[in-house]
Structure formats: structure tokens, C-alpha cells
Amino acid sequence: MKSICCIAVFLASSCIFCYSQAGIIAHRGFWNKFGSAQNSLSSLENAINLGVYGSELDAYITKDGVVVLSHDNKYQGIEIETANYAELLPLRLPNGEPIPTLQQYIDRVKQQQQTKLILEIKPHTTVENENRAVTAIVQLVNDGGITELVDYISFSENICRELIKCNPKHRVAYLSGNKSPEELKKEGYWGLDYAINVLKKQHPEWIKEAKKLGLTVNVWTVNSPEDISYFISQEVDYITTDNPQLLKDVLESKAGAAQL
Numbered sequence: 001m002k003s004i005c006c007i008a009v010f011l012a013s014s015c016i017f018c019y020s021q022a023g024i025i026a027h028r029g030f031w032n033k034f035g036s037a038q039n040s041l042s043s044l045e046n047a048i049n050l051g052v053y054g055s056e057l058d059a060y061i062t063k064d065g066v067v068v069l070s071h072d073n074k075y076q077g078i079e080i081e082t083a084n085y086a087e088l089l090p091l092r093l094p095n096g097e098p099i100p101t102l103q104q105y106i107d108r109v110k111q112q113q114q115t116k117l118i119l120e121i122k123p124h125t126t127v128e129n130e131n132r133a134v135t136a137i138v139q140l141v142n143d144g145g146i147t148e149l150v151d152y153i154s155f156s157e158n159i160c161r162e163l164i165k166c167n168p169k170h171r172v173a174y175l176s177g178n179k180s181p182e183e184l185k186k187e188g189y190w191g192l193d194y195a196i197n198v199l200k201k202q203h204p205e206w207i208k209e210a211k212k213l214g215l216t217v218n219v220w221t222v223n224s225p226e227d228i229s230y231f232i233s234q235e236v237d238y239i240t241t242d243n244p245q246l247l248k249d250v251l252e253s254k255a256g257a258a259q260l
């Protein structure tokens, strides 16, 4: 009887492990919920509470060296790179929250060990500002003791190069979609993080090629149930979405079906 029980437990766990699960990344946090906003502290809190793999954010550095969250280089008419942080302080996100600093995000993330920051460093207008942003951000992450809780992403090749140069162990994924997995591997990247069209239409073969080379595969921004199912079936490592709750529900229902 005991051995039958052991076999049943083994089969059940085998089914779980033979079903691969994509990590959920909440795009600009889990903002798609009442009372929240993109790139806000509440969107990070929601992502942590949902228990997802990662909460993505967009980072710029101000003229006086404060790293803040914003998707665009201008917020309410103020260009972040040329403004001092004090000029951003009175501004409010659509839900009334102030613009968060990266330091505030780090302070929250270090209180737990599950949800990572998927830290996008935005292209800046000059190489100097990009390098200044990389140096400041890496310092904040290291000082915060959360290096294991940060994956870096960027559209800027310069930013990615600087991150890898500064520490080859940095997990850096490239966003622009114009480099093959072989090129990325040669340049020391950890992974690729490409748009739906690139991985579904232009270069679907890159998913398998990347995995063969030991690179991680992340895809953005996957919101419809059809695209979610497609990329789960392609066994990508991570899916970045504006609907993390929907993605979680789909993954749980597929995992449940796999166990039957």
C-alpha cells in the first residue's frame, strides 16, 4: 500500500514538472486594478501581492542624479533628464500618487524574496546620461542588497553593454528585437526580451535558438488570451503582460488540467 502511495505521489509531481510554466511579469507593475497607476508604488504592491515573478518598471535619471520611474522622458511637460528632482515632487500620477523613486521601489522589494524588479533603464538623450543612469542604478541596487532580485532590460545597446561590462553576472536582456540569439550570446547577454511580432511573426525560430544557447526568452506585451496561450505553448521563460491576473488564471488552469 505504501509503495502504491509513493508511485501516485511521484506520478503527480512528475506531471507538474513536465508542464513548463512561464514566469509572469507585470508590465509597469500590476496597475490594471482599481486605484492604481502605471509605474506607481501601488502597482508594485499589487504585483507582490499577486505573487508574480517580476514587476517591470521604467527608469530615468534626473539632472541631479535621482532615479525616478516614468515611461516617457517628459512628465507633464517636464523633461526628466534636465530637471532636478525637486521639480518632479509636486507632480502626481493619474491615481494621485507622487512619482516614485527607484530607492522607494528597492525599499519595498527587499522586504520580500519572491517578486523581482524587471528594471528597464530607458534610453536617454546622451551617452553620458545613460552611463550616469547605469552607474547610479547599479549602485542603488547593490547598496540595497537586492542584486538577486533584479533583472535588467533596455532598448539601448549602450546601456546593456555598460551593465554587462560593469558586472558580467548582471542578468541583462535586450528589448529592441534586432539581434539574433547568437549575437546576444556572444555579447554576454542573459536573455532576449522581444515584442510579440518579433517572436510570433518575424523570427519564431529565435525562441528555440535562444533556449538552445542557454538564453532566457521573455515576450512583451502579451495581453489577449490567444497570444497568452500561444506563448505558453512555445514554452517561453517569461511573459510580460498588462493583465497579470488573467495570465495567472490561464497558467493555473493549464497546470490543473495537466495534473488530471
Ligand code: MG
Binding pocket: 028, 056, 057, 058, 120
Ligand atoms: Mg518598460
